[in-house]
Amino acid sequence: xxxxxxxxxxxxxxxxxxxxxxxxxxxxxxxxxxxxxxxxxxxxxxxxxxxxxxxxxxxxxxxxxxxxxxxxxxxxxxxxxxxxxxxxxxxxxxxxxxxxxxxxxxxxxxxxxxxxxxxxxxxxxxxxxxxxxxxxxxxxxxxxxxxxxxxxxxxxxxxxxxxxxxxxxxxxxxxxxxxxxxxxxxxxxxxxxxxxxxxxxxxxxxxxxxxxxxxxxxxxxxxxxxxxxxxxxxxxxxxxxxxxxxxxxxxxxxxxxxxxxxxxxxxxxxxxxxxxxxxxxx
Numbered sequence: 001x002x003x004x005x006x007x008x009x010x011x012x013x014x015x016x017x018x019x020x021x022x023x024x025x026x027x028x029x030x031x032x033x034x035x036x037x038x039x040x041x042x043x044x045x046x047x048x049x050x051x052x053x054x055x056x057x058x059x060x061x062x063x064x065x066x067x068x069x070x071x072x073x074x075x076x077x078x079x080x081x082x083x084x085x086x087x088x089x090x091x092x093x094x095x096x097x098x099x100x101x102x103x104x105x106x107x108x109x110x111x112x113x114x115x116x117x118x119x120x121x122x123x124x125x126x127x128x129x130x131x132x133x134x135x136x137x138x139x140x141x142x143x144x145x146x147x148x149x150x151x152x153x154x155x156x157x158x159x160x161x162x163x164x165x166x167x168x169x170x171x172x173x174x175x176x177x178x179x180x181x182x183x184x185x186x187x188x189x190x191x192x193x194x195x196x197x198x199x200x201x202x203x204x205x206x207x208x209x210x211x212x213x214x215x216x217x218x219x220x221x222x223x224x225x226x227x228x229x230x231x232x233x234x235x236x237x238x239x240x241x242x243x244x245x246x247x248x249x250x251x252x253x254x255x256x257x258x259x260x261x262x263x264x265x266x267x268x269x270x271x272x273x274x275x276x277x278x279x280x281x282x
Contacts (some may be wrong), residue, residue: 031043073118101117102118105122107122110128138271141163152170162265169187199215206223211229
């Protein structure tokens, strides 16, 4: 409701339909904001356009950004974890103020420069990487890796041949139809083998060999699971791993080394298939 009686200065008194507050406005005003409660309404209308309970434009904009896909990233310097939008290209660590690059890299040819990013690094099929260090959040290896790779997320391997480089990752995922020989020990938190792999694996958690996977070599792990059709051939030591990953420990939860506890050493494990969980009573 409003009063259209002209007041001083040619203005009219209008009443806020939300709180009843009266204020002077131009008789030509299409809408106004209440100076008491902030409600948005049209003079002479009993229904507000935007009430004080409704979100403002900035609030709605914030909701839009909050619905965008996000990801967690880890600072390489202090291991602090923060959530950023997938559209971000960089960030600042809220704990130590270090700059964090979020760029993605696709390597297609010979490459020797160092990379440190919390983005994705893709090593193409024709790439030959000799970098002294590549640190990233997620890696896709489809070409030659001769340098060192530190991955705070998952390292995906789709390659046929030898990988001379050192790999440390939170998770190792070897996809099917891969035939990989890791020359140097691989240090990961968990591993899933769906291709054919020859390696010296040091795993903080569990090694999983899928129904099409083949793993040959020496494995240190806390458990191993072989699906029906999967094959493991080599030496298996169940218990605490024989190594400490200082860089990965800072990239995730702190790792507290204990006195290694090993089961009786198995000199050889013949190829087996179809065991639900070999980590129970070895």
